[in-house]
Amino acid sequence: MLVRRSIARIGYRFGCNLLPLLPNWPGEVVFIKLLNQRLSEELQDGLFDFLDSKVLEVSVTDLGVCLRISKRDAYFVRAPTDAPADSTISASICDFLAIASGKEDPDTLFFQRRLCLGGQTEIGLTVKNRLDALDRSRIPQWAQRWLEMTAAELAAIVPN
Amino acid sequence: MELVCPAGSLPALEAALDHGADAVYIGFSDATNARNFGGLNFNDKNALRALERIRARGKKLFVAINTYAKPDSFTRWQGAVDRAAALSADAVILADIGLISYAREKHPNLALHLSVQASATSGPALEFYRQQFGVRRAVLPRVLSLRQVQQLAAASRVELEVFGFGSLCIMAEGRCHLSSYVTGESPNQNGVCSPARAVEWRNTASGLETRLNGVLIDHFAEHENAGYPTLCKGRFIVDGKRQHVLEEPTSLNSMALLPELKATGIQAIKLEGRQRSPAYVAQVVRTWREAIDAVLEPGTEFSVKDRWRKTLAKNSEGKQTTLGAYDRPWQ
Amino acid sequence: MRLALGPVQYYWQRTDINHFYETMLSTPLDSIYLGEVVCGKRHALRAPDWLELAQMLAQMLAEVSDKQIVLSTLTLLESNADLSWVRKICSNSKLLVEANDMSAVQLLSEARLPFACGPAVNIYNQHTLAYLMSLGMVRWTVPAEMNSRQLAAVLNACEKKPEVELFAYGHMPLAYSARCFTARHLGLDKDNCAYRCMEYPNGLPLESQEGEALFVINGIQTLSGKPLNLLHHFPQLCERGIDILRLSPQWQQMEQVIDAFDRARRGDLHPQLLPPGVDGYWCDHPGLELIARSGTGTPA
Numbered sequence: 001m002l003v004r005r006s007i008a009r010i011g012y013r014f015g016c017n018l019l020p021l022l023p024n025w026p027g028e029v030v031f032i033k034l035l036n037q038r039l040s041e042e043l044q045d046g047l048f049d050f051l052d053s054k055v056l057e058v059s060v061t062d063l064g065v066c067l068r069i070s071k072r073d074a075y076f077v078r079a080p081t082d083a084p085a086d087s088t089i090s091a092s093i094c095d096f097l098a099i100a101s102g103k104e105d106p107d108t109l110f111f112q113r114r115l116c117l118g119g120q121t122e123i124g125l126t127v128k129n130r131l132d133a134l135d136r137s138r139i140p141q142w143a144q145r146w147l148e149m150t151a152a153e154l155a156a157i158v159p160n
Numbered sequence: 161m162e163l164v165c166p167a168g169s170l171p172a173l174e175a176a177l178d179h180g181a182d183a184v185y186i187g188f189s190d191a192t193n194a195r196n197f198g199g200l201n202f203n204d205k206n207a208l209r210a211l212e213r214i215r216a217r218g219k220k221l222f223v224a225i226n227t228y229a230k231p232d233s234f235t236r237w238q239g240a241v242d243r244a245a246a247l248s249a250d251a252v253i254l255a256d257i258g259l260i261s262y263a264r265e266k267h268p269n270l271a272l273h274l275s276v277q278a279s280a281t282s283g284p285a286l287e288f289y290r291q292q293f294g295v296r297r298a299v300l301p302r303v304l305s306l307r308q309v310q311q312l313a314a315a316s317r318v319e320l321e322v323f324g325f326g327s328l329c330i331m332a333e334g335r336c337h338l339s340s341y342v343t344g345e346s347p348n349q350n351g352v353c354s355p356a357r358a359v360e361w362r363n364t365a366s367g368l369e370t371r372l373n374g375v376l377i378d379h380f381a382e383h384e385n386a387g388y389p390t391l392c393k394g395r396f397i398v399d400g401k402r403q404h405v406l407e408e409p410t411s412l413n414s415m416a417l418l419p420e421l422k423a424t425g426i427q428a429i430k431l432e433g434r435q436r437s438p439a440y441v442a443q444v445v446r447t448w449r450e451a452i453d454a455v456l457e458p459g460t461e462f463s464v465k466d467r468w469r470k471t472l473a474k475n476s477e478g479k480q481t482t483l484g485a486y487d488r489p490w491q
Numbered sequence: 492m493r494l495a496l497g498p499v500q501y502y503w504q505r506t507d508i509n510h511f512y513e514t515m516l517s518t519p520l521d522s523i524y525l526g527e528v529v530c531g532k533r534h535a536l537r538a539p540d541w542l543e544l545a546q547m548l549a550q551m552l553a554e555v556s557d558k559q560i561v562l563s564t565l566t567l568l569e570s571n572a573d574l575s576w577v578r579k580i581c582s583n584s585k586l587l588v589e590a591n592d593m594s595a596v597q598l599l600s601e602a603r604l605p606f607a608c609g610p611a612v613n614i615y616n617q618h619t620l621a622y623l624m625s626l627g628m629v630r631w632t633v634p635a636e637m638n639s640r641q642l643a644a645v646l647n648a649c650e651k652k653p654e655v656e657l658f659a660y661g662h663m664p665l666a667y668s669a670r671c672f673t674a675r676h677l678g679l680d681k682d683n684c685a686y687r688c689m690e691y692p693n694g695l696p697l698e699s700q701e702g703e704a705l706f707v708i709n710g711i712q713t714l715s716g717k718p719l720n721l722l723h724h725f726p727q728l729c730e731r732g733i734d735i736l737r738l739s740p741q742w743q744q745m746e747q748v749i750d751a752f753d754r755a756r757r758g759d760l761h762p763q764l765l766p767p768g769v770d771g772y773w774c775d776h777p778g779l780e781l782i783a784r785s786g787t788g789t790p791a
Contacts, residue, residue: 047199050198050199099437099439102171102437102438102439102442103439104439105436105437105439105440105443105475106437107435107436107437107440107477108439108440108474108475110386111385111386111387111409111476111477112385113368113380113383113384113385113386116361116363116368117361118361118362118363120357121356121357121359121360121361121389122198122355122356122357122359124356125197125198125199125356126197126198126199126356127199128199128437129168129169129197129198129199129200129435130199132168132169132171132172132199132437132438133168133169133170133171133199133200134171135170135171136171136438228613228615228616228619229615229616229618229619230615230616230641231615231616231617231641231644231645231648232640232641232644234616234617234618255613256613256615256616256618256619257613257614257618257619257622257623258617258618258619258620258621258622259618259619261618261622262618278593278613279567279592279593280593281567281568281569281592281594282568282573282574282577282592282594283574283594284574284593284594284597284598285568285593285594287597288593288594288596288600289593291597292626302669303567303569303668303669304569304669305569305669308569308570311570311571330668330669330670331666331667331668331713332567332666332667332668332669335566335567335611335613335666335667336665336666336667337634337635337636337663337665337666337778338665338666338706338713340636340772340777341636341663341665341706341715341771341772341777341778341779342705342777342778342779343777344775344776344777344778346636348613348615348634348636349615349636373777375699375703375705375779376699376700376701376703377699378700379700391705392666395700396697396698396700396705396706397697397698397699397700397702398676398696398697398698398708399676399695401676402700403676405672405675405676405697405708406668406670406672406713407670
């Protein structure tokens with residue numbers, strides 16, 4: 001337990017210091033690929049069409065990382081670097097993980113000013129609702145466990 | 161006492177069932193329901209899945225079709241009632257008289273609940289819907305105090321459902337046009353208060369600004385909690401004083417009144433929040449299940465546990481809970 | 492086109508109310524609505540006083556003109572006392588009653604009396620309209636947020652149409668609450684409000700933090716910050732099948748408002764006689780917008 005927490009703490013500090021220095025694209029490419037795999041059915045069904053030629057920017061504030069996502073045909077794509085964001089969502093890594101692992105409610109974090117929306121609110125809100133509606137059983141068990149564990153570890157070491 | 165829980169998605173519905181809902185209410189993804197937000201609610205495929213999961217657990221499914229039908233698209237609202245009937249939902253929750261009349265004629269076996277949006281606050285108003293349409297249950301507006309709820313319950317010949325927890329409308333539901341005055345869209349006709357397309361959050365040098373269709377409705381300093389961007393919860397100027405003129409961001413919580421509500425014969429407790437995530441539904445439903453079980457336990461004295469209070473406070477809009485209008489001093 | 496004076500929304504002193512209606516008798520109005528519609532605690536005139544005033548006015552008018560007196564009921568009933576107020580109004584045996592909530596609809600239809608429905612009864616489509624007509628509704632005042640196109644759709648789809656009344660001038664009632672905002676502003680409990688809304692005969696203006704006039708607070712009621720003014724649209728209102736225009740009482744210059752609309756119906760339309768106000772709802776826009784500028788009429 002203690003060892004795991006120490007590793008989490010070191011990893012988190014390392015991330016906060018190092019990640020902002022790195023270019024965004026490697027992580028972005030991997031993340032978008034993952035999204036396209038996992039959400040192919042929803043993409044085919046048109047559930048994310050509201051992102052067509054829009055730019056959604058997701059910022060992980062403490063890690064200084066920012067994902068810029070758009071959609072073309074039935075795929076999420078990286079947004080062009082020069083295009084301004086239509087909608088922005090920002091929070092700390094802990095809070096994003098708490099949402100992803102189903103532990104926290106995004107509106108709760110929003111009321112507490114821990115989750116921020118900018119630009120066209122409708123895009124941010126629709127993304128939130130679409131993600132809430134995803135069937136969690138489709139996330140592999142190991143990934144769910146990893147999410148829950150990491151979320152819990154980070155929540156324990158990072159102040160709000 | 162039935163616990164009626166919100167679900168804006170299948171995972172939220174599962175969370176409600178997992179944590180002790182007796183009934184779950186859902187809406188279709190369009191203006192026929194009063195939580196008409198992008199990405200929320202159920203298409204036919206998911207509504208069918210919802211029904212299967214409900215039936216597998218032996219619980220009830222209610223479908224809220226609780227907006228007022230527009231004159232040029234009445235068939236859309238009729239269609240929603242037909243779809244709910246085809247699902248064999250346990251009840252539809254309606255507000256529009258024309259639509260209630262349609263449901264009664266076309267689907268005589270479909271149970272009808274009167275939505276809070278119909279704003280029935282007196283014995284004769286409830287009696288109107290019972291005599292005309294055989295409405296079985298009515299959801300009481302949040303404007304009533306406990307004493308008024310008790311008076312109504314004593315005279316009522318329909319089952320009564322009251323709000324237990326959730327974001328608070330301080331205006332009588334179904335009789336508020338503040339949203340359409342500023343944005344053109346209203347809960348009554350569009351199923352939405354402060355539509356997201358009209359909302360703008362902007363970080364400025366002095367803090368966070370919220371605008372609704374360009375109108376400044378609040379300005380939050382660095383660590384102030386935020387609320388939903390509704391007009392009734394904004395800060396405005398009256399007589400040179402800047403304040404929450406209408407209401408602060410606040411949630412309703414009537415848990416402390418459970419023994420009185422039970423004694424007065426209230427048949428169901430409703431939780432608000434179809435727009436919230438499965439995480440909210442899980443936490444709030446679990447808390448209320450425990451509380452209702454405790455109040456139904458014979459021979460014990462009910463008190464609100466600290467743990468329950470904390471969970472509800474955390475999930476509240478504006479991070480505070482009040483007893484709302486059920487408690488007279490609030491008025 | 493007939494002109495009606497809507498019920499007073501604000502809390503005025505008894506002498507002022509009497510004086511106001513006395514003045515109104517000599518205006519070219521066709522209908523006058525009387526009664527407390529906002530708060531059952533307001534006691535300058537209680538139900539029997541309103542009944543007496545209404546009957547007195549009706550008698551005076553019967554001899555000299557065909558002006559009609561209508562009694563309006565409370566909009567948001569919160570207690571048995573409110574309900575008994577509404578019962579008294581509904582059981583008057585002479586005058587038409589405007590129901591402002593379903594309690595009054597129930598009492599009037601049970602008694603098989605004809606009734607009018609006020610703007611806070613949610614009639615948004617032809618089916619609801621037809622149903623209430625089958626129960627005795629003879630007059631319908633259109634909800635504030637309904638636009639011209641929707642009204643046309645309702646009326647086109649109606650086999651039998653009631654008298655149609657449209658709110659055409661004044662601060663629009665937008666919302667009703669259990670909370671009294673005037674008391675809240677003054678730091679008072681609603682139960683101990685000291686009836687201080689009487690100090691604000693035009694309500695209390697509410698502005699955004701940037702100084703934009705947004706609403707007017709009036710006890711438990713919220714009104715629009717600017718008055719609705721459909722005078723520009725007068726020609727279109729006549730074509731739409733509207734029978735009556737409702738002008739909402741204001742503390743001062745009510746005669747000028749009535750005069751401007753009266754001139755319009757006599758073919759002498761001068762929109763500049765009144766402040767521009769707002770007309771967004773009627774034009775399918777947010778209610779606070781002003782679409783038709785002076786001299787432009789209803790946009791196509």
